[in-house]
Amino acid sequence: MNNHENHVSSDSANWTVLLILLILTTISILAIKIHLGPFTVALALLLASVKVTIVLTYFMHLKFENVLLRLMVCGVFLLFAVVIAITFIDYYFR
Amino acid sequence: MSTTEHSELIDSDTGKLGMWLFLFTELFLFGGLFIVYAVMRSKYAHDFHHAALELNAFVGATNTVVLLVSSMTVAMSLTAIQQKRAGKAMGLLFLTLILAGVFMVNKYFEWGHKIGLHLYPGSDVMKTLPHGEIMFFGLYFMMTGLHALHVIIGGILLTIVIMRIKSGKINSEHYLLQENGALYWHLVDLIWIFLFPLLYLIT
Numbered sequence: 001m002n003n004h005e006n007h008v009s010s011d012s013a014n015w016t017v018l019l020i021l022l023i024l025t026t027i028s029i030l031a032i033k034i035h036l037g038p039f040t041v042a043l044a045l046l047l048a049s050v051k052v053t054i055v056l057t058y059f060m061h062l063k064f065e066n067v068l069l070r071l072m073v074c075g076v077f078l079l080f081a082v083v084i085a086i087t088f089i090d091y092y093f094r
Numbered sequence: 095m096s097t098t099e100h101s102e103l104i105d106s107d108t109g110k111l112g113m114w115l116f117l118f119t120e121l122f123l124f125g126g127l128f129i130v131y132a133v134m135r136s137k138y139a140h141d142f143h144h145a146a147l148e149l150n151a152f153v154g155a156t157n158t159v160v161l162l163v164s165s166m167t168v169a170m171s172l173t174a175i176q177q178k179r180a181g182k183a184m185g186l187l188f189l190t191l192i193l194a195g196v197f198m199v200n201k202y203f204e205w206g207h208k209i210g211l212h213l214y215p216g217s218d219v220m221k222t223l224p225h226g227e228i229m230f231f232g233l234y235f236m237m238t239g240l241h242a243l244h245v246i247i248g249g250i251l252l253t254i255v256i257m258r259i260k261s262g263k264i265n266s267e268h269y270l271l272q273e274n275g276a277l278y279w280h281l282v283d284l285i286w287i288f289l290f291p292l293l294y295l296i297t
Contacts, residue, residue, distance in 0.1 A: 006176065008173055009169060011170055011173060014166050014169050014173065015166070017169075018162060018163065018165075018166040021162050022162060025155070025158055025159065025162065028291060028295065029151070029155055029295065032291075032295045032296065040296060041296050044291035044292075045291065048288050048290075048291050051287045052284050052288070055280055055283060055284055055287070058169075059165050059166070059169045059276075060280045065110075066107075069110075069111065069114060072114065072118075073114070080122070083125070084125075084128075084129055087129050087132075088133075091133055091136075
């Protein structure tokens with residue numbers, strides 16, 4: 001049957017995910033006021049990455065998808081990281 | 095399991111895979127802009143700091159909360175259709191559309207305020223600003239504009255999903271379009287999660 005094996009997330013699970021995301025948003029707003037110098041940007045990006053991972057895993061159901069799709073998503077984000085790294089290497093050592 | 099049912103199962107999986115491939119291209123569309131932002135920020139740190147102070151973090155934070163809640167209502171709507179509760183599914187999608195509307199109204203006032211201050215690409219005021227600030231506002235309008243376009247497209251997609259649920263074409267057995275619509279909406283949220291700290295929080 002179509003979609004038969006799909007995981008069904010409960011409403012309470014969705015509420016929990018939202019609550020965690022809102023807490024992380026609050027943390028990122030408060031954390032920006034702490035003066036960490038160059039680490040301010042790093043911390044903001046780290047918190048954003050955690051939030052994105054949560055959205056991908058639970059709201060976008062990646063946790064319950066097949067291995068192929070999960071590997072593909074990891075691969076694409078890895079590729080993106082490599083593109084950013086190469087851009088900066090090119091930019092700094094030109 | 096009959097042959098037809100079997101092929102439907104494969105269709106559902108490939109349909110979702112296709113959507114993910116499309117989302118990857120979207121990621122790189124915005125990714126390109128993120129790279130430009132990163133390079134320009136390291137080149138014009140002082141100008142970016144100055145220009146970012148112009149943005150209202152409260153408006154940005156409000157829109158973040160609005161999008162996060164809308165992401166949950168979309169996810170809940172999918173749960174509802176899986177549990178054969180079409181009415182609840184449509185209600186939650188309608189709520190999502192309202193939240194999308196709130197986001198766009200916020201954006202309208204935010205852009206309106208900037209344009210009122212003559213801070214838009216190509217304006218006379220903009221031409222007098224240092225190069226880095228011009229870059230910042232250019233990127234701000236480009237990134238939030240492209241994102242807002244995605245909010246509008248997502249809204250249209252979800253409207254189609256509501257109509258299909260109403261006509262019974264999307265039901266507890268066949269809901270691929272709703273799954274893909276939800277994935278698209280979550281992508282809109284994902285991109286905003288990165289845009290918010292980069293444009294509004296970091297100064």
